[in-house]
Each structure stands twice: as C-alpha cells, then as structure tokens.
Amino acid sequence: MSTDPYIWIAAILTLGVFSFLYKDNAFFAVCEHLVVGLSAGYMFVTYWNNVFFPELILPLVQNGTGSDAHLWVPVGICFLWACKYVEKTKDMYRLALAFWLSIDLGLSIPTHMDAGVLAQIAGTISAPLNGSPVEILGNLVLILGTSFALLYFFFSTEHQGVLKGASTAGTWVLMVGFGASFSYVILSRIYLLIGRLLFLFRDWLGIAG
Amino acid sequence: MRDRIAYRLPYAVMAVLGLFMLVQYYIPHQVVQAPRQMMLQWKQPLNGFIILLAIVGIATVHVRKIYRQERRWGYSIITLGAMAAMIFVGFAYGVQEGTIFSDWFKYLISPIEATMFSLLAFYVASAAFRAFRARSASAAILLVSATVVMLALIPAVSQNIPLISEISAFILKYPNTAAKRAILIGVSLGAISVALKTIIGIDRTLLERDGK
Numbered sequence: 001m002s003t004d005p006y007i008w009i010a011a012i013l014t015l016g017v018f019s020f021l022y023k024d025n026a027f028f029a030v031c032e033h034l035v036v037g038l039s040a041g042y043m044f045v046t047y048w049n050n051v052f053f054p055e056l057i058l059p060l061v062q063n064g065t066g067s068d069a070h071l072w073v074p075v076g077i078c079f080l081w082a083c084k085y086v087e088k089t090k091d092m093y094r095l096a097l098a099f100w101l102s103i104d105l106g107l108s109i110p111t112h113m114d115a116g117v118l119a120q121i122a123g124t125i126s127a128p129l130n131g132s133p134v135e136i137l138g139n140l141v142l143i144l145g146t147s148f149a150l151l152y153f154f155f156s157t158e159h160q161g162v163l164k165g166a167s168t169a170g171t172w173v174l175m176v177g178f179g180a181s182f183s184y185v186i187l188s189r190i191y192l193l194i195g196r197l198l199f200l201f202r203d204w205l206g207i208a209g
Numbered sequence: 210m211r212d213r214i215a216y217r218l219p220y221a222v223m224a225v226l227g228l229f230m231l232v233q234y235y236i237p238h239q240v241v242q243a244p245r246q247m248m249l250q251w252k253q254p255l256n257g258f259i260i261l262l263a264i265v266g267i268a269t270v271h272v273r274k275i276y277r278q279e280r281r282w283g284y285s286i287i288t289l290g291a292m293a294a295m296i297f298v299g300f301a302y303g304v305q306e307g308t309i310f311s312d313w314f315k316y317l318i319s320p321i322e323a324t325m326f327s328l329l330a331f332y333v334a335s336a337a338f339r340a341f342r343a344r345s346a347s348a349a350i351l352l353v354s355a356t357v358v359m360l361a362l363i364p365a366v367s368q369n370i371p372l373i374s375e376i377s378a379f380i381l382k383y384p385n386t387a388a389k390r391a392i393l394i395g396v397s398l399g400a401i402s403v404a405l406k407t408i409i410g411i412d413r414t415l416l417e418r419d420g421k
Contacts, residue, residue: 006312006315006316007316009316009317010316010317010319010320011320013317013320013321013324014320014321014324016321017321017324017325017328018324018328020328021328021331029281029284030284030287031321032284033284033285033287033288033291034287034288034291034317034321035317035318035321035322035325036267036288036291037287037288037289037290037291037292037295038291038292038294038295038313038314038317038318039318039322040264040267040268040288040292040295041264041291041292041293041294041295041296041299042295042299042310042314042318043260043264044260044261044264044292044295044296044299045295045296045299045300045304045310046299046304047257047260047261048257048261049299049304051253051254051256051257051260052254052257052258052261055250055253055254055257056254056257070247070250070251071250071251071254073251074251074252074254074255074258077251077255078254078255078258081255081258081259081262082262091215091216091418092215094219094416094418095218095219095222096255097219097415097416098219098220098222098223098226098416099222099226099255100252100255100259101223101227101407101415101416102222102223102224102225102226102227102230102408103226103227103230103248103249103252105223105227105230105404105407105408106226106227106228106229106230106231106404106408107230107231107234108400108401108404109231109401109404109405110231110234110235111234112397112398112400112401112404113397113401115397116393116394116396116397116398116400117394117397117398117401120390120393120394120397121394123390124387124390134379138379138382138383139383141383141384141387142383142384142386142387143387144387145383145384145387145388145391146387146390146391146394149387149388149390149391149392150391150394150395152391153391153395170391171347172346172347172350173384173387173388173391174388174391174392175347175348175350175351175354176350176351176354176380176384176385176388177354177384177385177387177388177389177392178351178354178388179350179351179352179353179354179355179356179358180354180355180358180380180381180385181385182337182340182351182355183354183355183356183358183359183362184358184362185333186330186333186334186337186355186359187359187362189326189327189329189330189333190330192323192326192327192330193327193330195323195327196320196323196324196327199320
C-alpha cells in the first residue's frame with residue numbers, strides 16, 4: 001500500500017467519483033465542486049501567465065509608448081467587453097463582441113473552404129484506381145461512398161428513384177463510419193476505466209502487478 | 210439618433226472587419242498582411258481576457274449562492290476555496306514541474322477528470338447495448354462495423370482471428386474516411402454559410418441587443 005499522501009488523496013477522490021455509480025451523493029458532489037474550483041483556478045493562472053501577462057501587460061509596461069503602443073487598442077476592447085456588467089454601458093459590449101466575432105468568422109470562411117471542402121473533394125476525386133484489387137475496391141468505395149453520403153444530405157429534391165437508392169447507400173456508408181467511431185469511443189472509455197482501476201489496485205493498494 | 214448609431218455600429222464593424230479578414234487570405238501583400246497580423250495580435254489577449262472574465266463569472270455565481278444561502282450553497286464554499294487556493298499556489302510558488310501547482314494538477318484535477326470520463330464507460334456500454342440491435346439494414350451495418358473495429362483493437366482477438374485486422378483497417382481507411390469526408394464537407398459548407406450570413410448582417414442573432 002502506498003505511503004504517498006498525494007496517492008491517498010487521488011485514490012479517495014477516485015472513489016468519490018466512482019460513488020456516483022451507486023447514486024448522486026455528497027461525496028461525489030464534493031469531488032465535482034472541487035474539480036470545478038481547481039480547474040477554474042488552474043485556467044486563471046495558466047491564461048494569466050501564458051497569454052494575458054506576456055502578450056499584453058508586459059509589452060505595454062516595457063514599450064507601451066513605443067512600438068507596442070498599438071496594444072492599447074485591445075486594452076480598450078477589453079474595457080468595452082467588461083462594460084457588459086454595468087447596466088448603463090452594457091450596449092458597448094456588442095462592439096467588442098463584433099470585433100472578436102468578425103476576426104474569427106472572417107478567417108473561418110477561407111479556412112473551411114480550403115481544408116473542409118476543396119481539400120476533401122480533391123482527396124476524393126484523385127484517389128487512384130490502380131494497384132492491388134483491395135486498393136482499387138477501397139478507392140471505389142471511397143469515391144462512391146463520399147458522393148452517396150453527400151447525396152443523403154441533399155434536400156433540395158425529393159429522394160426518389162436513383163436519388164433514393166444513392167442516398168440509402170449513403171446512409172450505409174455513414175453507418176459504417178458511425179460504427180467505427182462509436183467503437184473507438186467505447187474502447188477509449190474502457191481504457192480509461194482500466195487505467196483508474198490499475199491506479200487503485202496497483203499504485204494505491206499495491207495488490208496488482 | 211445616438212441610439213440608432215449605438216445599435217448599428219457593431220454590425221458595421223462586423224461587416225468591415227469580417228470582409229477584410231476574408232479577403233486578406235487571398236492577398237499576400239504587406240499592405241494587407243500587416244494590419245491582419247496586428248489584429249491577430251490584438252485578439253490573443255482578448256481571448257485571455259474573456260477566459261479570465263468567465264472565471265470571475267463562476268466565482269460571482271458561487272459568491273451569490275453563498276450570500277443568498279441557496280440550495281447546496283455549502284458546496285460553493287468548496288468551489289471558491291479550491292479556486293482561490295489554486296490561484297494562490299500558482300502565483301506564490303510558480304507553475305513549473307515539481308511545484309505544488311503542478312502536483313495539484315497531477316494528483317487532484319487529473320484523477321477526478323479521468324475517473325469522470327471513465328464513468329462514461331458504463332453509460333456508453335449501456336447505450337451500445339441498445340444501439341447494437343440489428344433491427345434494420347442500417348443498424349446491422351453499424352453493429353458489424355463497430356464489432357469488427359472493436360475486436361480488431363483487442364490484441365488477444367486480433368492475434369487469433371485471421372483477417373480481422375485487415376478488415377478493420379479496410380473499414381477505417383475507406384468507408385469510414387468516405388463518411389467523415391461527407392460530414393466534413395457538409396459541416397464546412399454550413400459553417401461558411403453561417404459566417405457569411407453573420408458578417409453581412411443577414412443573421413443578426415449573435416449581435417442582438419437584449420434579445421431584440
């Protein structure tokens with residue numbers, strides 16, 4: 001059995017979370033609220049140390065009237081954002097939100113178009129139809145499967161005749177994908193469970209090899 | 210008049226900056242790239258500030274809960290205490306490996322979060338039991354695909370059943386990729402349309418004032 005107090009605390013917290021399998025109880029609620037508080041504190045310190053201080057406060061303190069003077073603009077935007085919490089000025093917050101959203105949304109359009117649409121179409125239509133029989137079959141499945149699955153999401157025309165057959169084949173392709181993803185989710189959770197049980201039986205109690 | 214400007218200005222900012230960020234992607238000239246770089250530099254601390262505000266928001270909610278002695282207010286003391294303690298050790302002792310801050314992350318946050326995710330194994334298994342029933346052709350395909358991929362990932366099975374690893378690899382490489390690609394193309398087209406509608410002001414939900 002471990003003599004490390006940290007291992008004991010971690011083991012007690014692990015048991016506290018597992019106690020939820022019986023029912024929602026005070027032990028679990030303590031662990032739940034503890035992790036919310038600790039995670040919030042962790043994020044606060046991490047964002048302060050890695051983002052807010054080195055990228056805004058430090059450059060402004062060192063060179064706020066020189067080449068980094070433009071950083072007073074984000075200070076102003078931060079103030080506008082904080083206006084949300086004052087009743088009389090809360091409308092100003094929309095300006096900061098507009099700035100923040102416009103950068104993300106404007107950047108997302110070409111990025112999605114390049115990586116999410118054009119690259120995927122290029123990857124699909126350029127799949128080579130040569131090589132071993134398995135590769136040829138696989139690439140045919142890839143080309144037709146992507147097309148059929150896309151047709152399943154095409155709602156501008158009623159799915160009848162050829163379109164109905166293609167969209168049904170599309171659902172089958174999607175089901176194969178969902179099955180593969182679901183099996184990965186199940187196994188990843190089971191691996192985590194095995195990890196926690198190993199921690200309890202090996203690291204804490206010392207009864208497993 | 211003043212109210213109308215206050216209402217419309219954010220939409221104007223959104224349109225001008227949003228279209229600029231869209232167009233700059235295709236113009237690699239310094240005249241366009243320099244302001245782009247500057248705006249990205251402004252956005253980083255703003256992201257940090259928003260996270261800090263969100264954390265202050267969590268603290269405010271719990272302080273209010275304690276002040277009003279709402280239901281389960283005692284747990285809020287734990288949340289606030291843990292938050293304050295974590296912030297204190299982070300600033301007082303540093304955040305490097307081997308400090309109290311990193312030890313608390315390793316022995317307090319990680320075990321709780323890992324155990325919470327591992328709890329999902331029970332609920333996912335129960336969901337799988339309900340989902341994996343061959344009631345229709347689609348459900349049967351889901352069942353077969355998931356079973357093959359899952360079995361192939363278990364060493365004892367993949368070593369003893371011939372071809373299962375190859376079939377699993379085929380599923381993951383071809384039909385799974387086809388499904389993922391179709392979904393990704395659909396999601397991207399949807400995201401582009403939402404972004405464009407928001408930038409040019411057709412969709413105004415994100416910048417609405419008090420839900421009006």
